[in-house]
Amino acid sequence: MSEAxxxxxxxxxxxxxxxxxxRARPKAKPxxxxxxxxxxxxxxxxxLVDKGLVHLDxxxxxxxxxxLDADAQPGVRVRVRFGAGQREGRxxxxxxxxxxxxxxxxxxxxxxVLAPLAQVLSAEPVLTPELLRLCRAVADRYxxxxxxxxxxxxxxxxxxAERHPTPPAAPVPAPPPPGGxxxxxxxxxxxxxxxxxxxxxxxxxxxxxxxxPDELAAALAAALAxxxxxxxxxxxxxxxxxxxxxxxALLGPGHHVLLTAxxxxxxxxxxxxxxxxxxxxxxxxxxxxxxxxxxSLGLAAIWDDGDEAHREERAPHPHARxxxxxxxxxxxxxxxxGGHAHTAEAARLVDSGWARPLAAERDTVRAAAxxxxxxxxxxxxxxxxxxxxxxxxxxxxxxxxxxGRGPVLVQVPRRGxxxxxxxxxxxxxxxxxxCQGPLASTAGGEEPRCAWCGEPAxxxxxxxxxxxxxxxxxxxxxxxxxxxxxAFPKVPVRTSGRDQVLATVPDEPxxxxxxxxxxxxxxxxxxxxxxxxxxxxxxxxxxxRAGEEALRRWLNAAALARGRHDGGAVVVLAEATLRPVQSLxxxxxxxxxxxxxxxxxxxGFPPVSRMAAVxxxxxxxxxxxxTAELPAEAEVLGPVPLPAPPAGRPRAAGGPxxxxxxxxxxxxVPPGAGGRLAAALKSAQAHRLAHRDGPPxxxxxxxxxxx
Numbered sequence: 001m002s003e004a005x006x007x008x009x010x011x012x013x014x015x016x017x018x019x020x021x022x023r024a025r026p027k028a029k030p031x032x033x034x035x036x037x038x039x040x041x042x043x044x045x046x047x048l049v050d051k052g053l054v055h056l057d058x059x060x061x062x063x064x065x066x067x068l069d070a071d072a073q074p075g076v077r078v079r080v081r082f083g084a085g086q087r088e089g090r091x092x093x094x095x096x097x098x099x100x101x102x103x104x105x106x107x108x109x110x111x112x113v114l115a116p117l118a119q120v121l122s123a124e125p126v127l128t129p130e131l132l133r134l135c136r137a138v139a140d141r142y143x144x145x146x147x148x149x150x151x152x153x154x155x156x157x158x159x160x161a162e163r164h165p166t167p168p169a170a171p172v173p174a175p176p177p178p179g180g181x182x183x184x185x186x187x188x189x190x191x192x193x194x195x196x197x198x199x200x201x202x203x204x205x206x207x208x209x210x211x212x213p214d215e216l217a218a219a220l221a222a223a224l225a226x227x228x229x230x231x232x233x234x235x236x237x238x239x240x241x242x243x244x245x246x247x248x249a250l251l252g253p254g255h256h257v258l259l260t261a262x263x264x265x266x267x268x269x270x271x272x273x274x275x276x277x278x279x280x281x282x283x284x285x286x287x288x289x290x291x292x293x294x295x296s297l298g299l300a301a302i303w304d305d306g307d308e309a310h311r312e313e314r315a316p317h318p319h320a321r322x323x324x325x326x327x328x329x330x331x332x333x334x335x336x337x338g339g340h341a342h343t344a345e346a347a348r349l350v351d352s353g354w355a356r357p358l359a360a361e362r363d364t365v366r367a368a369a370x371x372x373x374x375x376x377x378x379x380x381x382x383x384x385x386x387x388x389x390x391x392x393x394x395x396x397x398x399x400x401x402x403x404g405r406g407p408v409l410v411q412v413p414r415r416g417x418x419x420x421x422x423x424x425x426x427x428x429x430x431x432x433x434x435c436q437g438p439l440a441s442t443a444g445g446e447e448p449r450c451a452w453c454g455e456p457a458x459x460x461x462x463x464x465x466x467x468x469x470x471x472x473x474x475x476x477x478x479x480x481x482x483x484x485x486x487a488f489p490k491v492p493v494r495t496s497g498r499d500q501v502l503a504t505v506p507d508e509p510x511x512x513x514x515x516x517x518x519x520x521x522x523x524x525x526x527x528x529x530x531x532x533x534x535x536x537x538x539x540x541x542x543x544x545r546a547g548e549e550a551l552r553r554w555l556n557a558a559a560l561a562r563g564r565h566d567g568g569a570v571v572v573l574a575e576a577t578l579r580p581v582q583s584l585x586x587x588x589x590x591x592x593x594x595x596x597x598x599x600x601x602x603x604g605f606p607p608v609s610r611m612a613a614v615x616x617x618x619x620x621x622x623x624x625x626x627t628a629e630l631p632a633e634a635e636v637l638g639p640v641p642l643p644a645p646p647a648g649r650p651r652a653a654g655g656p657x658x659x660x661x662x663x664x665x666x667x668x669v670p671p672g673a674g675g676r677l678a679a680a681l682k683s684a685q686a687h688r689l690a691h692r693d694g695p696p697x698x699x700x701x702x703x704x705x706x707x
Contacts, residue, residue, distance in 0.1 A: 036116070039069035042104035045117055048127075049082055049099040052148040052315065055686035057139070061108040063116040072117055074101050075125030077157060079118040093134060100127040100150065121138035124162055126154050126276060129330070131293050137326050142701045143612070143678040143685070144316025161270040166279045170254040175225040180215040183207060183368075184360050187215075194222035194299055194334060201328065203346045204338035205359040205590055207368045208559040210521065212338065213239075216301060217246035219336055220282055228298025228333075229281040233320045234288050235307035236517070237262050238503055243284050243303075250694060259285030259292060265683055287312060290320040290327075300324040301336040306343040306545075307517070308704065317700055321345065326452060329693035340559045341552035342593035344600060345607045350590075351597060370530070370561035370568030370588045373398070375575040391573075395531055398571045399484075399511075402529025403491055406568055407510045409519060409527045411557045412480050413537040421448055425467035430455060439470070462508045480533065481513040496520050516553040519560060526562035529570075535574025535581065544605060548596055551580040555589060610674030611706060613683055615642060615655070615664040616697035624697040628684035631669055631676045665704060674701075 023579045046059045062080055064072050072078065078101055078409060081094035096118060108114055126152065137151040145498035175195040181187030186202075193200040199367060206212040214613040216232060234240040237260045244258045255269040257280050274280045276293045283292040287310055302310070302324055310320040321337065335355065337346045349355040362370075375392055391399075402408040421430040421439045430439040432450035439448045439457055447458050448470065461468045485493045496502040496514040505512050507524025514520065538550035554572060562568030583592035601608045614621050621639050630636075642662045645655060656662035669677045681699050689696060 037066045038116075039064040039072075040527060041069070042106055044102075044105040044108045044114065045072055045078070045101045046103040046105060047078060047080055047117075048102050048147060048150065049080060049097055050147050050151065051082070051097065052145045052151065052207075053689065054143075054145050054682050055690040057145045057147070057682075057686065059102055061105070061110050061114055063114040064104070065116050068120050071120040071123045072101055072104070073123070073125055074103055074129075075127040076101050076123055077121040077126065079121060081118055099264065102127065102132060111270070122157055122162060124161070124273070124276075126157075126661065127294060128276075131291070134323075134327060134330060137267050137330070138318050138323055139316065140675065141322065141326070141678060142316035143317055143682040143699055144318075147276055148315050152288065152314060152318070155269045155272055155421065156265065158266050158269045161266050161273060163219070164270050164273075166274050166277050167254070169279045172227055173221060173225050173251050173255060176218045176221040176250060179218050180207075180211045181218060183364055184358055186356070186358055187462050188360060190512070191218060191222040195225045197226040197228060197298065199298065199328070199332055199334040200224065201335040201349075201355040202337070202358040203342065203350050203355050203590075205357070205362050206338055206340050206559075207365065208340065208555075208561070208587070209368055209563070210341075210526070210560070212303075213242040213246040215255075216248075216336075216338060217245055219299060219301060220247060220284070221250055223299035223334065224251070224282055226298055227282075228296045229294035230256075230299045230301070231283045231292055231294050231297060231324075231327075232285075232301040232303065233310070233324065234284070234286055234303050235454055237286060238501070238521075239303060240286055240501075242521070247282070247284060254280075256280060256282035256284055256457070257284055259289040261286065261288075264358035287320050290318075290323040297327060297331045297333040299334045300328050301338065302390070304341070304552070304556070305337055305346060306339070306340040306341060306548065309517075311704060319702065321704070339552075340555040340589065342589045343548060343552075344593055344597045347590070347593035347597045348607050351594065357590060361679060363445045364586055367565065368563050370526075370558060372558065372570045372572070372585045372587070373562040373606050374572050374574065374581055374585060387525040391533075395571050395573060398529045398531060398569050399488070402527070402569065403488065403509045403511070404528075405509075406507055406524060406528035407505050407512055409521055409530045409560060410480060410484065410511060410513045411519065411530070411532050411553070412513060412515060413534050414515065421470045423462040423465060423467045424471040425462065425465050428462055428464045428680050430457075430460060430462070430470055433460075478513075481511070484511050484513065494520075506588040514557075516557070519557050522560060525566055526568055527560050528562060528567060530561045530568075530570040532557060532570065532572040534575075535572055539574060539578060539580065544600075545704070547578070547580040549594070550574075551583055551589065551592055554580075554584050555587075558584070604668060604670075606702065606706075609668050609670055610677060611669075611692055611702065612667045613664055613700045613706070614639075614667065614678055614681070614697050614704040615662055615700075617660065617695050618663045620697040621663050621665055622696040623688060623694045624684050624699070625665060625682070627687055627693070628680045630667065630680050631673045633670055633673055634677060635668045636665055637668065638665040640665075666703075678700075 041065050045062050045064045047062050048059050078099055079096050080099050082097045083094040132152060133155055133614040136146055139146045139149045178188040178191060181191055190200055190202055220232055232243060234243060240258060240260050247256050259271060259276060275283055278295050281294060283294055302321055305321040312318050312330050350357050375394060399408055422428060423430060432439060432455060434455055439450060447456050449456050481493045481495050491509055491511055493511045496518045501518045502520035504523050505520045507522060532554050539546055557572045562569055572581060572584060614624055642656055642664050645658060677702055685699055
């Protein structure tokens with residue numbers, strides 16, 4: 001090697017060593033401020049520490065060093081030492097933890113020596129008084145810790161995003177034209193009220209078709225025209241993107257931001273800061289956007305509030321609808337609950353007079369809706385297999401005719417390939433002889449296997465009638481796609497589900513097999529036909545909301561079909577006499593929700609009452625119930641054992657881990673006592689955690705699944 005090459009190699013090695021040393025150098029630790037002077041004015045900072053524990057759900061006082069006086073303002077992020085001990089007239093030790101300054105005070109209620117703030121992480125006051133008040137209300141409603149709710153409301157800090165300049169605010173737009181709202185008798189009046197700065201509240205039954213994003217965008221624009229802010233929460237990124245495109249087409253760029261997880265952490269935080277700083281007054285986003293700090297909120301809107309995606313997965317599991325209701329009440333904003341379907345909660349808002357219905361006339365609904373059919377007595381008389389066959393003649397005819405005009409949507413209640421199996425003779429569920437788990441077929445025509453333990457069942461026979469033939473009772477999307485592909489070999493088959501969700505499909509003949517919620521939007525006028533399979537699988541779930549949820553999924557799929565005058569047809573395979581099926585055929589979601597509300601009122605079920613679920617090991621549930629000072633009118637149902645999760649299945653929220661036996665109790669209170677119930681359960685949980693009184697129980701207010 002030449003001398004020049006050796007020098008170059010030596011220089012490269014030295015540069016690598018310098019870089020490695022720079023990476024290994026520890027970050028500067030926050031100062032201890034020992035002996036440092038304190039701020040002359042308001043030397044005490046009340047800090048909400050980032051500890052999501054209910055027994056630590058309060059603020060702690062810290063001393064403000066004079067050097068941090070200017071930056072340590074209410075709302076900023078700070079670092080503090082938590083758990084410090086007092087020694088020789090000062091506080092030392094403790095672990096560093098993040099928090100927010102919520103107040104500056106002249107004196108502290110604490111009699112001892114205060115530890116000083118360790119560091120001000122950012123001078124940006126992100127926790128405003130309005131946002132803090134909302135987070136406290138949400139924590140109180142759901143028996144949770146304030147720090148947990150604040151963690152949901154404020155995204156993690158990224159310094160580069162804070163240094164990014166915020167563009168100036170866009171001018172106030174002109175009121176939008178009524179557009180699609182003219183199809184609703186009270187639609188133009190709703191937009192006028194928003195444009196005049198008023199706060200109307202409505203439950204909107206959207207007409208079938210693809211125009212609802214444009215109508216929702218017009219409502220948001222009307223609120224902006226009234227000089228106030230607007231917020232829309234959508235169940236998924238695809239729906240949010242459609243509203244984002246509609247609002248951009250209506251107002252142009254700069255008037256709103258899109259808050260979804262697809263944007264990435266830095267872009268999302270930069271957009272959040274633009275909202276916080278008042279540069280943007282309109283937000284379209286998914287669940288996390290319910291806390292967006294929109295200034296002077298004039299309209300809070302939510303689309304399809306029955307979708308389970310609106311329920312936050314992290315503690316304390318707030319629902320976007322309830323958060324927006326709190327915001328509308330606290331900030332004097334209008335509210336719009338929209339969707340093709342209605343929940344019982346939305347019906348209760350109308351029934352109580354708190355909100356008004358916003359729906360089209362029946363003639364308009366019938367003209368916009370497709371032709372809806374189910375398997376009736378006449379079909380069964382002509383086709384003896386219509387009741388038992390998975391695809392009776394009516395369904396095959398709808399598929400064949402629809403494919404002659406455009407794409408056809410087939411909704412399957414379950415994803416994947418493996419269907420559950422039953423005896424072909426007596427219809428008894430086929431079960432494993434070893435663990436009694438249900439048998440399922442597998443791809444490739446292999447012998448059936450147990451869905452729990454995975455053992456094959458080559459020589460299965462029915463324990464009830466002795467039969468040895470199997471039939472599928474719930475067929476997944478992939479299996480359905482294979483079957484339809486063989487039946488229509490010249491037609492392309494597309495699947496949309498959890499593994500791959502299609503956003504759109506072209507306006508050409510194709511079979512689109514989708515699970516509920518993953519239906520792609522057709523690029524043309526709509527699907528020529530929609531087939532809703534295995535309706536009994538949705539209606540037969542042991543859940544209070546089974547009928548409501550089945551109707552919601554059917555309506556969302558049927559709304560993508562063409563109108564009846566354009567040849568659109570929908571066939572639902574379910575018992576024709578059931579209430580959800582009849583409501584679908586009549587396209588009457590509001591009537592179904594009102595009848596559902598009346599039934600729940602008679603039975604004392606939510607939303608007429610408030611409920612809480614307490615689950616955990618038996619000693620934890622019993623201990624919490626014994627400690628809690630429940631309201632006098634509270635009714636405790638249970639505890640009852642919870643079923644063990646099948647092997648290989650993910651653990652459900654509030655469910656037992658594999659190998660453990662848990663119980664669950666439901667606590668029901670009448671209207672007006674929900675706040676006291678949440679406070680009692682939170683207090684009991686805090687007492688048990690503080691005194692380490694046995695294993696903790698899992699508390700959830702307003703559980704979705706109550707059986």
